[in-house]
Amino acid sequence: MKRSIIVFSAILSVITATAFAGAKGGNPAEATFQKEFNGATDVKWNEGKDVISASFVLSDSRVIAYFSTEGELLGTARNVLFNQLPLAVIREINNRYGNAPVFDIVEYTSGTDTFYGMVVDTPTKRLKLKISAEGEVTVQQKEKK
Amino acid sequence: MKKIMMMLALVLTIGTSFAYTGEEAINKQALNAFKKEFTGATDAAWTVGANYYKVTFSLNDQKLFAYYNTQGDFLAVTRNISSLQLPLNLQTSLKRSYNSYWISDLFEVANNDGTNYYVTLETADTKIILKSADGRDWTVYQKSKKA
Numbered sequence: 001m002k003r004s005i006i007v008f009s010a011i012l013s014v015i016t017a018t019a020f021a022g023a024k025g026g027n028p029a030e031a032t033f034q035k036e037f038n039g040a041t042d043v044k045w046n047e048g049k050d051v052i053s054a055s056f057v058l059s060d061s062r063v064i065a066y067f068s069t070e071g072e073l074l075g076t077a078r079n080v081l082f083n084q085l086p087l088a089v090i091r092e093i094n095n096r097y098g099n100a101p102v103f104d105i106v107e108y109t110s111g112t113d114t115f116y117g118m119v120v121d122t123p124t125k126r127l128k129l130k131i132s133a134e135g136e137v138t139v140q141q142k143e144k145k
Numbered sequence: 146m147k148k149i150m151m152m153l154a155l156v157l158t159i160g161t162s163f164a165y166t167g168e169e170a171i172n173k174q175a176l177n178a179f180k181k182e183f184t185g186a187t188d189a190a191w192t193v194g195a196n197y198y199k200v201t202f203s204l205n206d207q208k209l210f211a212y213y214n215t216q217g218d219f220l221a222v223t224r225n226i227s228s229l230q231l232p233l234n235l236q237t238s239l240k241r242s243y244n245s246y247w248i249s250d251l252f253e254v255a256n257n258d259g260t261n262y263y264v265t266l267e268t269a270d271t272k273i274i275l276k277s278a279d280g281r282d283w284t285v286y287q288k289s290k291k292a
Contacts, residue, residue, distance in 0.1 A: 036237055059229055059236060076233055083207055084230045086280070087222055087255035090205070091182070099185065107233060114232045114280040133232065133280040134259040 029054065029067035036073055037065065075110035089116055092135035097122055166193050174217025182219070183211065221256040231262060232280040239264065239275075239283070246273070267291075 027045060029052045040056040040063075051074065052067045066074040082090070082102055093102060097120050105118040114133045117140075119126060128141035168176055171191050175198050179189070186202040186209075193199075197220060198213045212220040228236055228248055239248075246266035254261045262277040263286065276286040 035241070038240060058233075061229075061233075063233065078233060083205060086232070086260040087209075087224065087253055088260040088279075091222065091255060094184070095182065109232065109234045112234065112281045114234060 027052070028069060028071035029073075030071075032067060032071050032073050033065065037063075075108060077106055077108050080105050080107045080116075085116060086133050086135075088133065088135035089131050092131065092137060093120070096137065097127075166191055171198055172213070172215060172217040175213035176217075178213065178217060178219055179211060183209075219257070221254050223252055223254045225250075225252045226262075227251065228264075235262065235277055235280060235283065239266075242283070243273075243275075246271075 029045075033040070033043075033054055037054075037056065037058055040054075040058045043054055043056040046053045046055070050069065052069060052071075054065045054067070056063055056065070061078050061080075063076055063078040065076045068074055082105060084107070085093075085105065100123075101121045102118050103121070105116060108115050108117065116129075116131045116133075118129050118131070120129060121127075124145055126143040126145065127139055128143075130138045130140050168191060170193065179186070179200055183202065183204055186204045189200050189202040191198060191200050196215055198215070200211045200213075202209055202211070207224055209222055209224045211222045214220055228239065228251060230253075231239075231251075243266050246268055248264060249267050249272075250263075250265035252263055254263065259279040261279070264275050264283070266273045266275065270291050272289050272291055273285060274287040275283040277283050
């Protein structure tokens with residue numbers, strides 16, 4: 001699981017944008033994609049070094065899904081609004097940072113785990129956070145203003 | 146705590162009657178806990194249940210409901226949500242496994258242990274309530290045949 005998240009994070013920062021080459025045997029992730037994301041539209045595939053990604057629209061959200069080269073779903077990422085966060089996460093942010101602006105909120109899934117990345121702008125610092133669905137906060141980056 | 150949460154979930158699914166009341170009738174600890182945790186809340190209206198307090202309020206343009214026991218301890222906060230507010234894996238799981246059902250109710254309950262989602266799904270003759278703990282997969286909470 002941890003390895004998947006590490007691979008996943010690396011992918012989010014650097015995606016090798018090559019058009020899907022349609023290798024022998026076709027797209028190994030296609031069947032999994034159709035099963036998991038039935039109803040998706042505007043699908044664009046990319047083949048990276050160790051991962052296949054699909055960008056698509058589902059329920060009015062643009063989502064990126066990541067698959068192994070064997071077609072296993074590794075995880076997903078999508079931007080969400082503050083009010084789409086779980087209440088446990090909203091409570092934790094309100095308790096720690098009050099009314100500080102929160103932006104660049106991304107929901108990540110990996111297996112059955114969901115966690116959130118975001119940036120919080122306090123009066124003295126800009127914080128890059130990772131928060132679990134249960135509201136556990138990890139400060140990934142801190143930048144003094 | 147588990148018994149209180151199950152009772153709370155049952156209240157939320159079947160509803161109950163409450164008596165509206167002013168703040169003077171509410172335990173001071175509950176009042177202070179609410180004001181401290183939900184700074185910025187507006188339109189707060191308190192009601193008294195069988196053995197707990199319920200406060201309805203607005204925060205971040207959402208209508209929320211918070212519950213406290215008679216000693217003033219926080220029990221939970223809830224809100225009604227649309228399916229688009231579910232974590233993506235729960236949305237896709239519903240589509241995959243319950244495509245023939247329609248959603249008649251969906252709410253979120255958060256307490257000090259985390260977040261649970263409850264969704265009521267119906268067909269012409271069946272009603273199912275599913276529960277998800279902390280965004281993990283759905284389990285059947287209650288199932289019934291319609292009359």
